[in-house]
Amino acid sequence: MPSDPPLALGPFRLRVDPARAAAYARETGGDGASVPLAYPAIWLAEPSLFSVVRDLCAQRDVVPVHESQSFSYDAPLVAGESYDLSVTMSSEETPPRLTMVGTVATPQGEPCARIETILRLVPRAGFGSAS
């Protein structure tokens, strides 16, 4: 059951950093020949975006636990290129969850990818200082 109206964030202009894409590929078993499909996960951790999640969790005294993730592509991301990421964030009460749906498009507006992140919101008790 939705508890709050969806929150629209962005668009954020973000770049696929070639060195970071190569490092991400290395840490996930890839050869770095192309930008990893999961690379946009890096963007979701950007302070400008994740600070909204952090603040919401602090208000509710919960910890976000990654429940599921998806990436769907119309066109591959290209290292060195910039993209616009727009995110819609919505929350549910039962069970407590935060869903972030992101769309990635070129600066010219051509759609490239859709990403969905679902975070389960778990009471902080028992999580120590996790955030």
Next chain:
Amino acid sequence: MSDPIKVGDKLPESVIGPFDAPSLERYAEVSGDANPLHLDDAVAAAIGLAAPPVHGMKLLAAFEPMLRAWRGDLVIASIAGKFVQPILRGETVRLSGRVLRATENEIFVRLVAYGAARAPGIVGEATLRPGPAT
């Protein structure tokens, strides 16, 4: 020409890890996911885990090289995963895949990651399509 893909085909299993603490620290640094649950034994212990869990995204992303190694002539149109239970630091991880649907234009693959537990750590899926003609 590649062999036709059939429903029920199994992808070659990929074995990765075990991942040690420096490996998780490197992933945290490159991904920006600095959640101490993955890096701090005390935080993991506070919720009853014997060791910090490997980042789910690190494991989900590892399916991409497996899929490319299986059929590099196909384009991965989507990949998704549900993080069912933690796979812990120090555990060897088995990545498996099985074709659930296969048409001329689209292949749908069930993906599963196992750690040391009998139950899967990640249950996922991927959609692949024929690549551009070269």
